Amino acid sequence: MIKFFDTLRGEVVPFEPLLPGEVRLYTCGPTVYNYAHIGNFRAYIFEDLLKRFLRFMGSRVLHVMNITDVDDKIIRDAGARGVSIGEFTEPYLKSFFAGIETLRIAPADRYPLATEHIPEMVRIIRGLLDKGIAYRKDGSIYFSIAKFPGYGKLSKIKRDELQTTSRIGARIEADEYEKESAQDFALWKAPKPGEPSWETEIGPGRPGWHIECSAMSSKYLGETFDIHCGGVDNIFPHHENEIAQSEAFAGKPFVRYWLHCHHLIVDGEKMAKSKGNQYTLDDLLRRGIPATAVRFLLLGTHYRKVLNFTFEAADQAKASVQRVLDFAYELDHRSFPEIRNEDVQRLVAEADRKFRDGLSDDLNISTALTALFELIREANSLLARNKIGRGEADLLRAALRSFDEVLVLLPEPQEETLPPDLAALVEERERARRSMDFKRADEIRAELLRRGIILEDTRDGVRWKIVQP
RNA sequence: GGCGCGGUACCCAAGCGGCUAAGGGAGAGGUCUGCAAAACCUCGAUUCGCCGGUUCGAGUCCGGCCCGCGCCUCCA
Numbered sequence: 001m002i003k004f005f006d007t008l009r010g011e012v013v014p015f016e017p018l019l020p021g022e023v024r025l026y027t028c029g030p031t032v033y034n035y036a037h038i039g040n041f042r043a044y045i046f047e048d049l050l051k052r053f054l055r056f057m058g059s060r061v062l063h064v065m066n067i068t069d070v071d072d073k074i075i076r077d078a079g080a081r082g083v084s085i086g087e088f089t090e091p092y093l094k095s096f097f098a099g100i101e102t103l104r105i106a107p108a109d110r111y112p113l114a115t116e117h118i119p120e121m122v123r124i125i126r127g128l129l130d131k132g133i134a135y136r137k138d139g140s141i142y143f144s145i146a147k148f149p150g151y152g153k154l155s156k157i158k159r160d161e162l163q164t165t166s167r168i169g170a171r172i173e174a175d176e177y178e179k180e181s182a183q184d185f186a187l188w189k190a191p192k193p194g195e196p197s198w199e200t201e202i203g204p205g206r207p208g209w210h211i212e213c214s215a216m217s218s219k220y221l222g223e224t225f226d227i228h229c230g231g232v233d234n235i236f237p238h239h240e241n242e243i244a245q246s247e248a249f250a251g252k253p254f255v256r257y258w259l260h261c262h263h264l265i266v267d268g269e270k271m272a273k274s275k276g277n278q279y280t281l282d283d284l285l286r287r288g289i290p291a292t293a294v295r296f297l298l299l300g301t302h303y304r305k306v307l308n309f310t311f312e313a314a315d316q317a318k319a320s321v322q323r324v325l326d327f328a329y330e331l332d333h334r335s336f337p338e339i340r341n342e343d344v345q346r347l348v349a350e351a352d353r354k355f356r357d358g359l360s361d362d363l364n365i366s367t368a369l370t371a372l373f374e375l376i377r378e379a380n381s382l383l384a385r386n387k388i389g390r391g392e393a394d395l396l397r398a399a400l401r402s403f404d405e406v407l408v409l410l411p412e413p414q415e416e417t418l419p420p421d422l423a424a425l426v427e428e429r430e431r432a433r434r435s436m437d438f439k440r441a442d443e444i445r446a447e448l449l450r451r452g453i454i455l456e457d458t459r460d461g462v463r464w465k466i467v468q469p
Numbered sequence: 470g471g472c473g474c475g476g477u478a479c480c481c482a483a484g485c486g487g488c489u490a491a492g493g494g495a496g497a498g499g500u501c502u503g504c505a506a507a508a509c510c511u512c513g514a515u516u517c518g519c520c521g522g523u524u525c526g527a528g529u530c531c532g533g534c535c536c537g538c539g540c541c542u543c544c545a
Contacts, residue, residue, distance in 0.1 A: 367493070
């Protein structure tokens with residue numbers, strides 16, 4: 001049985017999709033006003049784990065991730081640069097997708113853009129106006145949270161406490177828009193001179209932040225769908241407001257399971273531009289941390305715990321991944337005796353059970369990784385004693401590939417030939433070794449290492465590996 | 470002030486009432502090897518932030534305290 005921690009209910013609950021065998025998933029995507037940092041990618045990696053695991057367990061997953069391509073900051077910064085919001089967001093959009101690919105995150109089925117779903121948003125706002133839940137003020141339209149009794153149920157914030165909560169006062173005064181009640185939020189913002197706006201049946205203007213997710217999720221996934229993910233910072237106000245809009249409009253439950261991922265901090269501190277610790281994916285790659293190590297690092301801490309990023313942890317992640325890769329390599333580049341060993345089947349079955357049970361328990365990745373590493377250790381131990389036959393090697397390869405459908409650490413199958421000049425060097429070294437010229441042999445090995453090839457002398461002869469980029 | 474997360478070996482990190490406290494990294498010693506690499510074997514927390522309590526039995530439950538972190542209308 002699969003169980004997840006649902007933020008709304010505040011506990012781990014059994015997971016049952018609305019339609020058997022199909023999970024409808026909506027995840028909050030980037031606001032493309034800047035380059036994504038590794039904290040953003042932590043959330044996307046968590047969602048990738050969730051999605052790949054659901055597929056691993058036999059579900060189809062229909063996944064929608066929104067792209068926020070219009071908001072206050074985008075308008076401000078595009079204006080400052082004197083370009084359209086489309087021109088402004090394009091490089092960030094490209095960079096986001098490049099990161100998704102680099103980290104081997106399974107792409108969503110759709111990435112709807114906010115600017116392409118204005119009519120869908122207007123339709124909901126229209127409906128909320130008609131129901132008297134939304135009201136107009138100075139050209140803007142606000143959602144009256146007093147009209148939605150369930151307001152605060154996700155974030156556990158009580159409505160009457162909202163305005164007395166400290167810190168809030170200053171922010172309310174700073175707000176440029178007049179509202180009936182301080183806690184009400186904007187569905188539609190009045191146009192301002194020189195800023196983008198849309199002519200619509202509810203008047204000119206641009207959407208508030210929250211409405212796009214209500215509009216796009218219901219369009220592609222239905223008015224009630226299975227899972228909605230995001231970072232914990234989205235619980236309030238973003239997701240709270242989505243619930244209010246969607247449920248007030250549709251009159252039915254919005255989301256069945258809310259899964260939120262905690263933050264990533266760096267060296268024990270919150271990431272902040274001012275601290276200079278806000279790393280992008282490219283920053284890490286430039287520092288020599290391979291993408292798979294980044295993936296492993298972001299994957300390796302349970303999603304509901306704060307992940308403390310350090311470069312030491314990144315190096316450890318790299319080494320851990322290497323252990324998996326070396327094991328896979330061993331299975332592919334070794335001769336196996338013609339024997340049978342029943343133990344292997346038992347080990348594989350046990351690892352598979354533990355892997356599934358771990359992830360089924362609210363995505364307990366530690367248990368799942370333990371299953372993988374225990375299998376590797378046991379298998380290596382048998383391998384060292386030459387007690388794994390050809391058939392068992394196939395079993396192990398299949399198990400590894402199966403786990404890797406979720407973890408995605410193994411390299412893509414690649415061309416396994418050395419460029420001729422390098423192959424010639426390997427040959428020359430073999431001749432040198434046969435004539436006991438170990439000095440020359442070691443020179444060649446060092447040369448090849450500089451060129452990204454590591455040589456290993458085994459009982460079956462010399463073999464080479466590509467060193468992780 | 471409100472809501473929430475966490476403090477387990479040098480580092481990362483499971484376990485959440487009961488066999489010897491997972492797993493990975495780093496470290497020490499050994500095996501194999503021309504040397505390496507990889508791998509294997511062995512070692513490594515009498516102890517789980519602190520203090521009380523419940524229990525036959527507690528990192529695991531209860532109470533108090535200390536410390537770190539996040540959110541509270543920009544934020545993954």
